Amino acid sequence: MSSISQNAPGKVALLMGNEAIARGALEAGVKVCAAYPGNPSSEIIGTLAGVADEMGLHVEWSVNEKVALEVAAAASLAGLRGLCAMKQNGLNVASDFLLNLNLTGTRGGLVVVVADDPAGVSSSNEEDSRIFAKLGDLPLLEPATIQEAKEMTREAFSLSEKLGLPVMIRSVTRVSHARGNVSLDELPQSGPKPGFDLSQPRCAFPALPNHRLLHERFQRAKEMSEESPFNFYRGPERPDLVVITSGSGYLYSLEAAINLKIEERVGILKLGMTWPLPEAFVLGYLREAGNFLFIEEVDPFLENNVKELFAQNCFDIGVKRFHGKADGMVPDVGELNPEIVTAAMENLLNVRHLPRPENYSRIAREAAAGLVPARALGFCAGCPHRATYWAIKLALALDGRNGFVLGDIGCYSLGMGPSGFAQMKTLHAMGSGVGLACGFGQLERFGLEQPVVAVCGDSTFYHAAIPALINARYNGANFLLLLLDNNATAMTGFQPHPGTGLTATGDKTPVIDLRAICEVFGASVEVVDPFDVESTVEMILRMIRTEKGVHPVRNPNCCNLELSETSNQKMEKGEIISNGVKVLILRRECALVSAKRQKKLFRIEVDQERCLGEACGCNRLCTRIFKCPGLMWDQATGRARIDEAICTGCGVCTEICPASAIRKEAA
Amino acid sequence: MFLPKDPFNVIIGGVGGQGNVLASQILGETLVAQGYVITIGETYGASQRGGSVMSHLRISAKNPFSPLIPEGQGDLLVALEPVEGLRILAPYGNPNIMTLLNTRPIHPIEVISGDADYPEVSKVIATIKDLSSRIWTLNATEIALEMGDSIFSNIVMLGALSSIQVLPIDRQTFQSVIKELLPSRTIEENMSAFDRGRAEVEEVTKNKPVSSRGGGEN
Ligand code: SF4
Ligand code: SF4
Numbered sequence: 001m002s003s004i005s006q007n008a009p010g011k012v013a014l015l016m017g018n019e020a021i022a023r024g025a026l027e028a029g030v031k032v033c034a035a036y037p038g039n040p041s042s043e044i045i046g047t048l049a050g051v052a053d054e055m056g057l058h059v060e061w062s063v064n065e066k067v068a069l070e071v072a073a074a075a076s077l078a079g080l081r082g083l084c085a086m087k088q089n090g091l092n093v094a095s096d097f098l099l100n101l102n103l104t105g106t107r108g109g110l111v112v113v114v115a116d117d118p119a120g121v122s123s124s125n126e127e128d129s130r131i132f133a134k135l136g137d138l139p140l141l142e143p144a145t146i147q148e149a150k151e152m153t154r155e156a157f158s159l160s161e162k163l164g165l166p167v168m169i170r171s172v173t174r175v176s177h178a179r180g181n182v183s184l185d186e187l188p189q190s191g192p193k194p195g196f197d198l199s200q201p202r203c204a205f206p207a208l209p210n211h212r213l214l215h216e217r218f219q220r221a222k223e224m225s226e227e228s229p230f231n232f233y234r235g236p237e238r239p240d241l242v243v244i245t246s247g248s249g250y251l252y253s254l255e256a257a258i259n260l261k262i263e264e265r266v267g268i269l270k271l272g273m274t275w276p277l278p279e280a281f282v283l284g285y286l287r288e289a290g291n292f293l294f295i296e297e298v299d300p301f302l303e304n305n306v307k308e309l310f311a312q313n314c315f316d317i318g319v320k321r322f323h324g325k326a327d328g329m330v331p332d333v334g335e336l337n338p339e340i341v342t343a344a345m346e347n348l349l350n351v352r353h354l355p356r357p358e359n360y361s362r363i364a365r366e367a368a369a370g371l372v373p374a375r376a377l378g379f380c381a382g383c384p385h386r387a388t389y390w391a392i393k394l395a396l397a398l399d400g401r402n403g404f405v406l407g408d409i410g411c412y413s414l415g416m417g418p419s420g421f422a423q424m425k426t427l428h429a430m431g432s433g434v435g436l437a438c439g440f441g442q443l444e445r446f447g448l449e450q451p452v453v454a455v456c457g458d459s460t461f462y463h464a465a466i467p468a469l470i471n472a473r474y475n476g477a478n479f480l481l482l483l484l485d486n487n488a489t490a491m492t493g494f495q496p497h498p499g500t501g502l503t504a505t506g507d508k509t510p511v512i513d514l515r516a517i518c519e520v521f522g523a524s525v526e527v528v529d530p531f532d533v534e535s536t537v538e539m540i541l542r543m544i545r546t547e548k549g550v551h552p553v554r555n556p557n558c559c560n561l562e563l564s565e566t567s568n569q570k571m572e573k574g575e576i577i578s579n580g581v582k583v584l585i586l587r588r589e590c591a592l593v594s595a596k597r598q599k600k601l602f603r604i605e606v607d608q609e610r611c612l613g614e615a616c617g618c619n620r621l622c623t624r625i626f627k628c629p630g631l632m633w634d635q636a637t638g639r640a641r642i643d644e645a646i647c648t649g650c651g652v653c654t655e656i657c658p659a660s661a662i663r664k665e666a667a
Numbered sequence: 668m669f670l671p672k673d674p675f676n677v678i679i680g681g682v683g684g685q686g687n688v689l690a691s692q693i694l695g696e697t698l699v700a701q702g703y704v705i706t707i708g709e710t711y712g713a714s715q716r717g718g719s720v721m722s723h724l725r726i727s728a729k730n731p732f733s734p735l736i737p738e739g740q741g742d743l744l745v746a747l748e749p750v751e752g753l754r755i756l757a758p759y760g761n762p763n764i765m766t767l768l769n770t771r772p773i774h775p776i777e778v779i780s781g782d783a784d785y786p787e788v789s790k791v792i793a794t795i796k797d798l799s800s801r802i803w804t805l806n807a808t809e810i811a812l813e814m815g816d817s818i819f820s821n822i823v824m825l826g827a828l829s830s831i832q833v834l835p836i837d838r839q840t841f842q843s844v845i846k847e848l849l850p851s852r853t854i855e856e857n858m859s860a861f862d863r864g865r866a867e868v869e870e871v872t873k874n875k876p877v878s879s880r881g882g883g884e885n
Contacts (some may be wrong), residue, residue: 012709014692014699145731146706178734179695179707251733259737338737355739355872356761358799367794368757372750373783375775376681377718394777419717419776620781627718627776645808646684646773 003621005051007187015182017149017175018043021113023154024646025083029188031074033059034068036463037492038087039122039177041115045085045308046493049504052341055187060247061495061504064430064463065090066097073101073166076110077202078194081157085113088127089409089429093464095132100165102136103210104202105164108192109157118297118335119453122491124409124427127332128298133168133275134305136518138219140168141230141273144250146180152230153186153273158226163217170274170296171580173335182652203342222276229282230272239267241348243288244270244282249295252341260345261352279307286318293344294324297336323348378419381630382595382648385412385434385586387530389420390552390626390656392453392482394533396423403451403484403544406433406440408464410457411491411590414482419627424455431456435611436480438468441581443479451544452479458514459489459497466517472581475522480543481523481583486590494593518583527585536586543582593650600649603663604630606640608659613638626656670703670726677724677737677834680755681747682773685716686821686853689848690745691722696844697836700724708734717776719751726834743833744799745824747807748773749791756798766799767828767868768792768818771808796871803831805868811860819860826864828871838865 001012004023015023021044025033033052035045045059052059058075061589062068065086075082082581086094091114098112114129133140141156142147148172156167179313203208225231234254243253243266257266270287271278286292286309294303310320323329329344331337346352379386396403407415407424408431415424426436433604435588436452456465461483469481496502498512518525526543528536622640623633630647631640640661651664677694681687688709695705708723722753725732741759744766746752752768770788777783796802805827811819829836838861845857 012699014695014705171811174708174734177709179692179705179709180731181699248733251731252735256732261756337735338733342737348783354736360760360762361739364757364760364798367798371786371791371794372754372757373775373785374777375717375719376777377683377753378776380717382682418780451733463776498750627780629774629776629779631779632774633779633781645771645776645812645820 003184005187006184008184009186011544013184014179015146015150016043016179017146017171017177018115020146020150020182021045021085021153021171021176022047023184024150025111025157026051027150027185028154028157028189029081029082029191030083030157031191032072033057033084034071035085036062036065036090037489037495038044038066038090039492040173041085041087041090041113041171042492042495043176044113045216045504046495051156052505059504061497062581063498065094066168069094069101073097073106073110073193076106076108076166076631078196079192080106080194081191083111083113085115088114088129089123091129091132093430094286095596098132098199099136100204101166102138102214103204103207103437105213106166107197107222109160109162110166111153111156111160111169112166112647113153113171115173115176116298117173119283120494121173121335124413124429126298128301130170130275131299131330134391137214137273138165138168139163139221139224139273140170142170142215142246142270142274143175144247144270146175146178146270147182148230148263148272149175149487150182157614162224165217165221169467170247172248179549218276222279224279225273225276225278228273228278230623231270231579233267233269233280233285239289240265241291241293242267242269242285243295243358244269244271244306245292245295246274247297247620249297249336249341252336253295253337256338256342256345259355260342260349260351262345262349262351265271265346265349271302272482274302275305277309277555279309282306282309283313283317286313286320291321291348292323293329293348294322295330295336295341295344300325300332314596376418377414378417378629379411379414379595379628380591380648381628382591382647382650382652383411383556384530384586384591385415386419386522386626386628387533387588387650387652388412388482388484388536388586390532390652391536391540393421393531395537395544396451396453398537399451399541399544401450403453406436406454408433408460410460410484411661412455412457415455429464430460431468434465434468434472437479437481438472438475438477441472441479442475444478453482453544454479455482455484458483458487458499462498462512467579469518469523472523473523477581478579479581480540481581483583483585485514485585485587488590488593488594490590490592494590495501514516514585523581525583525585527587530586530588531650531652533652539584543584591650595648600667602649602651603667604647604649604651604654604662604664606642607661607663608637608639608641610659611639612659612661616659622653622657622662626653628653670728670777672742674725674727674730675742675834676740677726677743677745678721678736678741678755678759679724679745679747679795680719680751682751685720685773686818687720687747690821691724693841693844693848694828694836696848698834700844701835703727704729704731706731706734713764718791719754721755729757743767745828746795747821747824749788750786752795753791753815756795757790757881760798763800764798765833766802767824767831768795768802768804769807769824770804771806771820784822792871802870802871803827804871805864807864810863811865813859814856814863819856822857822860822876823864824831826861827868830865830868831870841866847854
């Protein structure tokens with residue numbers, strides 16, 4: 001398929017930053033690669049998994065980032081080269097191990113790639129992972145271009161071996177998810193044989209001598225940082241302004257200086273090895289210039305480190321001006337872009353650049369403001385999560401006790417927004433919904449009367465929720481856990497996980513069954529298909545009732561918020577599930593995964609005669625409330641209709657229309 | 668054909684699920700095969716459909732540029748959806764920008780739910796025309812649906828792009844690129860999608876206003 005595994009030195013390929021990192025690892029002779037998927041890092045391991053067989057690698061999707069790092073570290077301790085990739089949140093999970101591994105040291109090159117997501121475009125948080133390099137005295141590299149992403153990764157392995165330390169590479173979305181020309185180098189043909197050296201046990205304890213050893217290694221890293229070819233200066237000898245930058249900031253700074261026609265006045269000090277800081281190298285420029293601007297993504301990492309260096313040396317080098325996040329010259333949250341960098345340079349050098357006539361700007365912006373509707377992210381057409389949240393909404397309304405949903409990370413996080421009917425009420429870390437439910441599930445004794453419901457995706461469950469479920473059972477927390485089993489790690493690109501029966505490289509492996517895991521802990525478990533909306537509502541209602549509170553099922557005065565006669569009777573008679581943790585598995589494959597494999601389930605049509613139009617009982621329930629993007633509201637006829645370019649034919653909306661106007665037919 | 672400008676800045680924009688990212692990758696590979704230096708920046712979050720997505724392509728004879736085009740500096744806009752085209756012109760347009768537009772709307776959930784209105788497509792096209800130096804249109808989604816699946820609409824658009832002669836995209840290089848990137852059983856269908864886009868794109872001029880086919884539906 002791709003050029004990734006071609007041994008074609010000199011060939012130029014268009015690679016994504018993450019593919020370039022993968023290629024760099026291959027050129028370094030990596031043998032073991034592991035990760036848990038997380039944007040924007042996922043394609044690193046995805047790419048390596050695709051060539052694992054032909055290149056003779058072990059590549060795995062590990063159950064979480066800590067285990068992934070342990071797997072890659074084992075390769076290193078056996079003398080092989082290992083790579084572990086993750087997003088910023090993943091490093092939080094892996095950090096416990098990382099901050100002990102730095103004390104024992106490593107053997108074969110070990111590279112930890114962390115791809116940060118500035119602005120948290122596909123993350124719960126915005127976080128600067130570089131702080132961990134400082135925390136653990138670890139060498140840190142930051143690629144600025146796609147070519148550099150490859151070179152740095154290759155170099156990181158030898159750096160790691162020279163120092164006996166894991167080396168961190170910090171990428172960002174605009175490097176990991178950008179594409180660019182990359183010139184390839186040679187792939188090695190052979191590698192060492194692994195073995196664990198019995199004379200060298202790896203024990204972090206006792207901390208003191210190991211901490212001292214770490215500092216000695218860090219001293220050597222400092223020397224290497226001074227020599228690093230990834231640190232360089234571009235610009236005039238006597239600049240009016242020196243931009244100190246790393247990562248994505250480098251190309252923005254270069255281009256801004258060109259556009260502003262100030263290349264003769266601005267120098268760019270581009271740092272690639274940013275920890276340990278190349279102090280002597282940076283000090284040289286601190287001495288020469290008077291005015292500095294820091295351009296970097298997320299936290300003022302370079303800014304603070306360089307200021308520290310300045311403070312140490314200010315007697316010798318005199319007064320300097322520093323601009324960046326501290327003085328507000330650059331925003332202290334969010335992603336960088338060309339406009340931010342241009343504006344900072346304009347302000348500091350008192351120049352102006354007008355990319356287009358002002359008149360045009362005004363007309364274009366006004367036209368867009370007047371005509372262009374907002375377009376929020378939402379669940380895909382035919383997504384099982386929309387059906388799930390619809391059922392939750394109905395069940396909690398029918399129950400009538402203000403039950404609430406605790407959630408976490410996955411596509412289903414959109415349950416906080418309109419396409420999940422704003423049902424999810426908390427969102428923090430992986431597995432945190434279940435952990436919080438362990439706590440909320442204890443509050444009944446203090447008078448909490450609301451039913452507690454947690455949602456958790458299948459992949460997230462294996463990653464972080466199993467200990468919380470054990471805790472719930474052990475300590476007798478009372479809640480309902482809804483496991484949203486769509487058979488994929490959907491949000492990051494449909495990677496397999498332990499429940500899918502497939503490994504990263506596509507090999508068959510035993511399925512680790514969700515239901516069996518929950519039952520082993522003694523939780524009562526039911527399984528339902530969320531596309532069967534009525535059964536799902538009934539099941540949720542049954543499972544949130546407790547011994548203490550048997551609540552009559554109300555029929556709130558709203559169309560379709562009503563169970564059929566029979567299920568209502570069943571509910572009244574139905575046995576009450578005892579207190580404690582209960583698990584309902586909502587099993588239905590991700591719409592995008594099934595679309596890859598099979599054609600539409602149903603052909604859907606809105607009967608234009610039957611559709612009640614604006615007079616619809618619940619104010620156009622299908623479009624105004626249910627909001628599947630496969631539906632449209634036809635202004636001209638005042639009727640709902642299906643958009644055949646979008647509808648996946650799941651058939652869920654046919655259950656929702658009170659007039660039975662939406663019909664399905666086997667496709 | 669050489670570049671009218673260096674870097675030449677192309678924006679491909681649309682709605683998640685329309686194959687925006689794949690289109691930018693195919694276009695990028697086609698140009699790299701001809702010796703250009705390409706940088707592509709993608710603006711997409713999670714895998715869900717429904718949000719606005721945008722790819723920035725910087726095409727240069729010699730240097731990599733940043734993966735984001737500075738505001739006001741788009742040279743060519745390929746809009747896979749009408750209001751998305753206008754949304755992009757607001758920050759990135761300028762009097763010289765050229766626009767290639769798929770006229771078929773995709774309604775955002777805000778419109779489906781009745782919280783916002785989708786403007787008349789003819790009005791959107793007229794506004795984009797005013798903001799562009801040249802504009803070409805076709806209903807790529809309709810063509811793709813006629814071929815059996817809306818999934819082909821991005822390839823129809825690339826065919827159209829090759830026919831308007833702004834960028835050096837020849838049929839043969841395109842074919843060799845998709846042979847590398849797409850499953851072999853789909854190559855024939857994708858080539859006919861490409862050819863239909865080539866054949867059916869039309870420039871909107873004063874004397875030749877939007878045709879009924881090009882006008883799309885609302
Ligand atoms: S059948 Fe209905 S709910 Fe399912 S994708 Fe189509 S429009 Fe959406
Ligand atoms: S399709 Fe059904 S739910 Fe939608 S507006 Fe018509 S009657 Fe109401």
